[in-house]
Amino acid sequence: MTNNALNPKSFTPQDQVDILRERMGQAIIGQRDVIERLLIGLLANGNLLVEGLPGLAKTRAIKALAKNLQCDFSRIQFTPDLLPSDVTGTEVYYxxxxxxxxxxxxxxxxxxxxxxxxxxxxPAKVQAALLEAMEERQVTVAGKTHKMPPLFMVMATQNPIEQEGTYPLPEAQMDRFLMHVSIAYPPVEDEVEVIRLVRGEEIAANAPPAEAGSASKPTTVSQDAIFAARHEIGAIHVSDAMERYMADLVNATRVPESFGNDLQRWIEVGASPRASLALDRCGRTHAWLAGRDYVDPEDIRAIAPDVMRHRLGLSYEAQGEGVSADTAVAEILRQVALP
Structure with missing residues (x-):
């Protein structure tokens, strides 16, 4: 862990998170929503499931976050022969x-x-070992419990189109992710900037040692700034009307027949109370990132698809019609009355 962190006395938590967002934006072109969702997951103390085709900067995004944050980073490449102990650790005889x-x-x-x-x-045992650590923030090996560090975040990725040799996550395990972020292709203009960015990085990497070492090492954002930001987010005001709006959105997934024939045909299983809690946490974080001390409906509407898309059980009829969870969430947002 590097000690070269920004001086917390010089910047407010909001300033330091803005610096973190700006630096991530310099390393990732065309994926602004991914950067914002990563920051929301970090500040809301949750874990993310990121789905997208290969090459859409999923790995680069999390590395950019770790590089500019005072933290330890690890990458686990999941394979069919992986064992739970390969993830959690094991007892070794000395x-x-x-x-x-x-x-x-x-x-x-x-x-x-x-x-x-x-x-x-x-396989399922390895997935369960990871998700237990995410949920409980601890692992138990040989009867001993080992706690995770205070700052802990998992970003899991999956490919939506490649199904051979894969083990889909059960719905109960999907529910443990704070958000399910879907990544799309960047616009053509942004892809041009990506080409230039990577070319510049290649030139810098191949520069002579003296020239490469002449640049000053950038400072990182401290973990204390994240904890201070979380404290401020906890004080964000949520009105009674906004609390009811979040509960109404989630309840609409459980009684879709009350909102028309389409939703009744599309939704087979509604969202759990974890969805309401996630809307509250992510909504407050979204408001804080926007510089407000209260949550308004736009905060909830902005993060609702990411919070709810993996918590809906779509019917076979919906899948046959090509209806996605995003379509169902959009219809719920359209029909549920604003506070």
Whole structure:
């Protein structure tokens, strides 16, 4: 972990998070929504499931976050032969001068920022080991409990089109992710900027050692800034009307027949109370990032698709008609009355 952090006395938590967002934007072109969702997940103390085709900067995004944040980063490449102990760690037998003993060797899950790449390529036991650590913020090995660090976030990725050799996440495990972020192709203009950015990075990487070392090392945003931001987010005002609006949105997924024939045909299983809690946490974080001390309907509407798309069980009829969870969420947002 680097100690070269921005001086917290010089910047407010809002300033430091803005710096973090700006630096991530310099490293990732055309994926502004992904950057914002990553920051919301970090500040709301949640975990993200990111879905997108290969090459859409999923890995680059989480690395850009870790690079500019004072933290430990680890990447786990999920494969069909992975074991739970490869993720959580295991007890190792040591022979010493004073005798023998078992010591716990932490796995890659013990980091501040964890990239779980292609999570749907690992079997159920490995997925469960990771998701238990995400939910409980601890792992138990050989009867001993080991806590995660205070700053802990998992970003899991999966490919939406490649199904051979994959193990889809069960709905109950999907529900544990704070948000499900879907990444689309960038506009052509942004892709031109991506070409220029990567070309510039290649030139810098191949520069002579003296020239490459002449640039000053950038400072990182401290973990204290994230904890201070979370404290401020906890004080964001949520009115009674906004609380009812969030509950009404989630309840609409459970009684779709009250909102027309289309939703009744599309939705088979509604969202759990975790969806209401996620709307509250993400809504307050979205308001804080916008510089407001209260939540308004636009905060909820902005993050509702990411919070709810993986928590809806669509019917076979909806799938046959090509109706996505996003279509159902958009219809709910259209029909549920604003406060």
């Amino acid at each position: 022979q010493t001068d004073s005798g023998s003993e078992f010591r716990f060797e932490p796995g890659p899950i013990f980091a501040n920022i964890v990239l779980a790449d292609e999570i749907n390529r690992a």
